[in-house]
């Protein structure tokens with residue numbers, strides 16, 4: 001059976017970030033490259049945060065998803081260029097918001113929200129911007145904890161890096 | 162093998178690992194839930210960064226070395242971290258002041274290391290810098306809150322400053338290995354790092370009326386492997402499994 005690069009990408013679209021199960025590793029921008037050789041494939045990935053405990057799981061899940069291709073799989077990790085929230089697609093940002101995580105603002109908006117306490121992060125539930133930061137570090141390193149003062153719900157905000 | 166680069170990687174990685182370990186001791190013991198999560202997230206970032214340095218070091222060492230053997234199978238005098246990071250979590254003020262002093266150094270250090278002639282090291286630094294910016298804003302915010310808070314919080318923060326400030330000189334004074342690395346374009350110019358450090362620290366100290374006047378910064382030795390009594394206890398904890406069951410994995 002002839003496997004093409006786009007088949008590999010399609011399989012990777014089915015691998016989800018274990019901590020944000022609505023986004024695939026492709027939508028997250030974690031998969032940087034796919035190189036298909038004779039009977040083998042090399043997948044290059046990059047970590048979101050250095051200490052992200054999900055990276056080992058992601059590598060294992062990629063192996064699992066590509067296992068049925070029969071290809072010999074190599075997973076390479078690169079650090080440069082460093083992962084940035086700017087790589088999240090518009091579709092990915094909408095999915096995050098629908099899942100209940102406020103997507104990252106622009107770097108300048110992010111600074112206003114996290115360092116200057118300005119009310120610019122939109123509540124993913126009621127869309128109010130009457131929100132305040134509770135903690136710069138949330139349930140994982142990539143998120144900060146916010147609370148909405150309109151509907152009172154706490155929520156995660158995906159920090160800009 | 163390039164011994165100098167190998168040792169330099171250990172020097173940087175050991176700082177991240179030992180401070181990461183100190184912070185991990187607070188997992189489940191933070192003063193409140195948010196702070197607990199923040200400190201352990203910072204710990205996790207530092208362990209992640211440690212892994213990059215040690216993976217690279219193991220690659221240079223070859224001969225079956227791994228990030229784990231670099232991390233776990235050395236004796237105390239072979240660790241090159243500065244004395245500041247091994248100081249204990251005496252109280253929350255100590256934990257915060259230790260973190261603030263380290264972050265105030267770490268950020269400008271990584272900014273410069275991002276331009277290293279060694280591309281691998283530059284990539285690690287650029288990646289880590291993004292995380293360390295958040296560390297510094299967290300620790301600064303808490304120094305501001307504690308230093309400018311109640312009489313009690315100010316008194317205890319001042320006590321932590323007096324205990325820990327003497328260890329900050331070691332961060333900024335180059336040992337021969339660092340001078341060698343700087344001359345090769347691999348390591349930062351610590352004089353420039355020191356400039357940024359002083360600016361950050363002096364600014365926040367005066368804002369919160371915390372005093373550093375008259376405190377000497379004489380403590381040093383860690384970079385040469387001469388440690389305080391605390392490191393032995395940390396390593397006993399850290400190395401126990403690998404020493405008891407050599408080569409174990411999970």
Ligand SMILES: [Zn+2]
Nearest residue numbers: 123126148151
């Ligand atoms: Zn709301």
